[in-house]
Amino acid sequence: MKAKASGTTSVLKRQRLRKINIWCWVFMIPAVLLYVLFLGYPILSSVFYSTLDWSGMTSNAVFAGLDNFRELFGDKYFFNAVGNSFKYMVICVPFLLTISLALAYLFNSIIKKGAAVFRTVFFMPVVTTTSIVGIIMMFIFGGTGSVNQMLGLFGMKPVNWLGSGDYAMIVVVIVGVWKDVGTYMIYWLAALQSVSQDLYEAAMIDGANRWQTFSKIVLPIIMPIGGTIAILCIISSLKVFDLIQTMTNGGPFFATDVAATFVYRTAYSSATGTPRLGYASSAAVTFGAIIVAMGIIGNTIKGILSKRRTV
Amino acid sequence: MRKTKKAAALLLAFVMGLSVAGCGVNVSSKEDSKTEETAKEETANEVVETGKDEKVTLKIVDWSDSTKVRREAFHQKFMEENPNVTIEYTVLTADQFTETVVSAIKAGNAPDLFPLPGGVKLSTAVEENWYQPMNSYVTDDFLASFSEGSLNEGITTLNGEVYTLPEAANIINTLMFYNKGVLEQAGISEDKLPKTWSEFKEVCEKITKAGNGQYFGIIDSGAQVNRLELFVRSLASLAGGKTSDISQIMLVDGKNTMNSEAMVKAMDFYNGLVKDGSFHPNSSTLKAPEARALFAQNQAAFIVQGAWCISTWRNENPDLDFGVMALPTPDDGAKGKLPYVGAQAWMGISADCEHPDVAAKYLMALYSEDYQSGLVEDGGFVSVIDAVNAEYMTDEVMLDYYKLNKEAAALAPDPIVANPDTAKVYAEVQAITPSLGQIVQGVLAQSVDYKAEIATLSDKTQAEWERAVKAVADGGAAVSLDDFEFDNWDAMKNYTAEMYEAR
Amino acid sequence: MKKISVGKIVIYLVLAVIAFIWVYPFLWMVSASFKTQSEFFGSGLNLIPQAFHFDNFIRAWNNANFGVYFKNTIIVTISVVAIVLMSTSLAGYVIGRYAFIGKKVILGIFMASITIPLVFTVIPVYELLKELGLEQSLIGLILAESGGGHVIFLMLFSSFYASIPNEMEEAATIDGCGFFQTYAKIMFPLAKPIMVTVVTMQSIWTWNSFLLPLIVTLNNPEIRTLAVGLYALRGENVVDWTGIAAGACIAIVPIVILFVSLQKYFVDGIAGAVKS
Known part of the structure; x- marks a missing residue:
């Protein structure tokens, strides 16, 4: 199609391009509208709120300029929360991505019989109610839970998994991986659908084994969308909320406090004193900015490295 | 392309809306807020009278889940006795309430009856025009039936007008x-x-x-x-x-x-x-x-x-x-007893409520012996109507609890009762992290040097309260740090009305 | 050949064990929905209830007002899924196949937006719905639930459309299809695997969404959704765990049916589609 277009005169080409541009934007309208109204506007509001000294409860607020940000940069609990978010992400993401990809590939390309059943089974944690998950994890990881009973059988000392600052994060990560693998498995399954069945057959004829087929043929094809899935996995792990809120509430003593729980707690609940929606907004906006900045830095480094390689 | 047109209309409406809404908050500069007192006009509301056959829907939201079963039975009965009234009752948790209902109230979609959220003082709520006074709708006998010390100026009442009622008598919960x-x-x-x-x-x-x-x-x-x-x-x-x-x-x-x-x-x-x-x-x-x-x-x-x-x-x-x-x-x-403060504000009639007379009728039924006795019988509940407690408290452990409450607890002074203006200080004070509770959590996990942490907490608390008191005082309210100190408070004894006078 | 089948048996055995552990908490939830409150905490990880108590289901059904709320949830979910599917597929198509002015900028904005942990969008969204006069209606709820960046769906669609060979489009052009027709008649039907993903995930999110439906339906209980109704079981001081488990079990059924019935569309990717 593009080859055809280059053969015609430049005026016609420009006209065609303009037409395509218009069509493209017409196609973008619904998505952009839904974005602007229900994500763009709330984000702009948050940026606006972050300049206010406001509890969120009253209809009057005081403009505070950059005071919230100034205070935020001296708040060690904010940086603790940011640190924990990254800790969670760094441990969680490799497991999430590899396990979910392995499962998706297994049930898409290797196993045919019973694949539907297995897919359903590995998807069930996604639809298991979080508050019930919290309770059952207490039975498993609690001080008197099954894991400790098992350790006891081997003569090891019981560990207070959720109750100690050192281990709570590990438990939360394990449960997080368990609960989310199903979601990413679905995404990978979708990505694998752009690999044509013919390619598997061709690979088999060429005598490639399973691993070679996967690494040499399938992986390169799903790489572009794989990158998006990975970025999404990173971002949603950084924003983890529900699970931590239910399981540890950020405790014990901020050991599992992540950015989202920090923001939520600051915005809504407090024992003494009024909640601080303005301050919470500034924390949310700053956290977003940190991730974006890291993304840009990462991209730049990647760009420089790939340039060097080609030189 | 009808869809596109519709979308364009939506976008236009949105842009217009944005300029009007201003993100749902009025902003003033720091300097303004100190001098400008929000002067609310006290318009004498005309007393509403709802006709007997007029259909009325009462929307009620609160977080009283412990009494939910009794409450729903009560609603059934109330609707039978008042066939023109439909009650829509929603129970949330306190956190969810703060998250959602507060936005609805500010947007003018308040339920007809709702409790004062934790952390908000009555004076703030009234300034924000959340509630209307109920004096013209309830009988004097009704207000007199509340036991002594249940309705306090600054807590449930402001300038003699009753805005909210307490849910239960406050007893210690530790x-x-x-x-x-x-x-x-x-x-x-x-x-x-x-x-x-x-x-x-x-x-x-x-x-x-x-x-x-x-x-x-x-x-x-x-x-x-x-x-x-x-x-x-x-x-x-x-x-x-x-x-x-x-x-x-x-x-x-x-x-x-x-x-x-x-x-x-x-x-x-x-x-x-x-x-x-x-x-x-x-x-x-x-x-x-x-x-x-x-x-x-x-x-x-x-x-x-x-x-x-x-x-x-x-x-x-x-x-x-x-x-x-x-x-x-x-x-x-x-060297002291367990401190508790008097009954706290709970349910009030929304300022937007169109049938406050019906809402008041509901409240009067809610505090009738008929309903309160059931709650007390279940145990765990102490009514603000004294007579009900004496007659219907039968659960053995509850009786013990009530007795212990009398022996082991003493009413502590409440700065708001002493000086209602101190409510403004509570509204000004900002939460400090880590709070005492969070430090105790650290002790439970053995991951904190609690001696150092409470020292820091104390310093920060002191600084924040001094700042808040000063800010409020600069704003024209008659408050000082002395309002939070009670020299004649003997922690072993109840702090009585006379003691407030004698301060 | 024999060697392979032994290997397969081993794979199946290992998978079966892992799968059992994986699904255990879910099974436990199902079993908990038959237990008494005391048994819920007393019996630990035990899967078999002492006796089957169906009153949890009755209580959940009545408390969550299932009869009415079920219908609302289905209306909301179907509408939201349809809107999201349409908008992300349209946008994904042009992002995947065309270079147009402003594409990079808009993608950048979309990506950057999802990094902010917004746990209080309720306030601005509610204000917005109020300005549109939709704050207490199903339409408002549907719109708000459909809103957002949907970056993952956009990207899934765009990379899928990008991988469709050009010949197909050329053939369509020769047949006289315009821009829109090419998309609607040729491209959109090809994207079944992605549609399945969008339908599955978006259904789950909308089905379980709680906060937004709660505030939109606060003064209008007739239009509440299941998740709001189920929340009534979780109180401030009293938590009805077995009721929650029972309610979750009932509420999950449609989602599982949906998931299972959509399975077959996962198997055939482009290959099958292109051939036909």
Whole structure:
């Protein structure tokens, strides 16, 4: 199609391009509208709120300029929360991505019989109610839970998994991986659908084994969308909320406090004193900015490295 | 392309809306807010009278889940007696309420009847025009039926106008429940219950040892920092700390009590229990309902909770044999009682309510002996109507609890009762992290130097309250730090109306 | 050949064990919905209830007002899924196949937006719905639930459309299809695997969404959704765990049916589609 277009005169080409541009934007309208109204506007509001000294409860607020940000940069609990978010992400993401990809590939390309059943089974944690998950994890990881009973059988000392600052994060990560693998498995399954069945057959004829087929043929094809899935996995792990809120509430003593729980707690609940929606907004906006900045830095480094390689 | 047109219309509406809405908040600069007092016009509302056959829907939202079953039966009856009225009742948790209802109220979509959210003082709510006074709709007899000290200026009432009513009489919610089954198994007889801190520590150790991983001395709900704070504040009060109730800050000799000698002692005691391994190991991640359920599963001998547990246990764990006792006191004797403040504001009639007369009728029925007696009978509930309590409180443990409340607790002074303007200070003060409860959570997980943390908390609290008092005073309100200090407060005695006068 | 089948048996055995552990918490939830409150905490990880108590289901059904709320939830979910599917597929198509002015900018904005942990969008969204006059209606709820960046769906669609060979489009052009027709008649039907993903995930999110439906339906209980109704079981002081488990079990059924019935569309990717 593009080859055809280059053969015609430049005026016609420009006209065609303009037409395509218009069509493209017409196609973008619904998505952009839904974005602007229900994500763009709330984000702009948050940026606006972050300049206010406001509890969120009253209809009057005081403009505070950059005071919230100034205070935020001296708040060690904010940086603790940011640190924990990254800790969670760094441990969680490799497991999430590899396990979910392995499962998706297994049930898409290797196993045919019973694949539907297995897919359903590995998807069930996604639809298991979080508050019930919290309770059952207490039975498993609690001080008197099954894991400790098992350790006891081997003569090891019981560990207070959720109750100690050192281990709570590990438990939360394990449960997080368990609960989310199903979601990413679905995404990978979708990505694998752009690999044509013919390619598997061709690979088999060429005598490639399973691993070679996967690494040499399938992986390169799903790489572009794989990158998006990975970025999404990173971002949603950084924003983890529900699970931590239910399981540890950020405790014990901020050991599992992540950015989202920090923001939520600051915005809504407090024992003494009024909640601080303005301050919470500034924390949310700053956290977003940190991730974006890291993304840009990462991209730049990647760009420089790939340039060097080609030189 | 109808869709595109529609979308364009939506976008246009949105842009117009944006300019009007201003993100849902009026902003003033710092300088403005100090001088400008929001002067609310006191328009004498015309008294509404709803016709007998006019269809009325009353929308009610609150978080009183403990009484939900009784409440729904009551609504059924109320609707039968008033066929023109339909009641739509929604129960949320307090957090969800704050998250959602507050936005609705500000947008003019308030329910007809709703409680004052935690952390908001009545004066703020009235300034924001959330409620309307109910005096013209309820009878004087009705208001007189409330027991003495239930309706307080600044708390439920403002300038003599009643805006909200208290849900229940305020009693302390930090008494010690014990599990008789566990005590028996551990070989502790019920007439040798621990009375002092050392005795308690010893007994807990003994129980934990006897339990050998099956049961423990005490269980707490560490995921709910408010419960932790209440417990430690109570302990500190017994040691003479004059800490008062949660969310209150009291000054003694101009200093807050967060790092007082008594508070350090209380924390030492708590820390000792943790170090002994006497706490159920799940304690630091449990919420109160979960801790309560594990206690009922005979996994701990003691739990510090409020009276509402009684009816829950009776319902869900009919086999549980339990009793209630006072909190153990320091070894050198109690230097204060458990502090509690008077009845707090609860339900009020929304300023947007179109049928306040019907809403008032509902409220009057809600406080009738007919309904209140059922709540009291269930246990765990103390009515603001005194006569009902005397007649209908029958549950044995509840009677014990009520008796202990009278012996072990003393009414603490409330700065708002003394000077309603102090409400503005509460609205100005910002939360400090880590709070006392969060520090206690750190003690439970043994991951914090609590002595250093409470010292920091005390310094920050002092600075924040001094700042808030100054800001409010600069704004023209007659408040000073002295409003939070009560020289004639004897922590062993009730702080009475005369004492407020004599200050 | 024999060797392979032994290997397969081993794979199946290992998978079966892992799968059992994986699904255990879910099974436990199902079993908990038959237990008594006391048994819920008392019996630990035990899967078999002492006796089957169906009153949890009755209580959940009545408390959550299932009869009425079920219908609302289905209306909301279907509408939201349809809107999201349409908008992300349209946008994904042009992002995947065309270079147009402003594409990079808009993608950048979309990506950057999802990094902010917004746990309080309720306030601005509610204000917005109020300005549109939709704050107490199903339409408002549907719109708000459909809103957002949907970056993952956009990207899935765009990379799928990008991988469709050009010949197909050329063939369509020769047949006289315009821009829109090419998309609607040729491209959109090809994207079944992605549609399945969008339908599955978006259904789950909308089905379980709680906060937004709660505030939008606060003064209008007739239009509430299941998740709001189920929340009534979780109180401030009293938590009805077995009721929650039972309610979750009932509420999950449609989602599981949906998931299972959509399975077959996962198997055939482009290959099958292109051939036909």
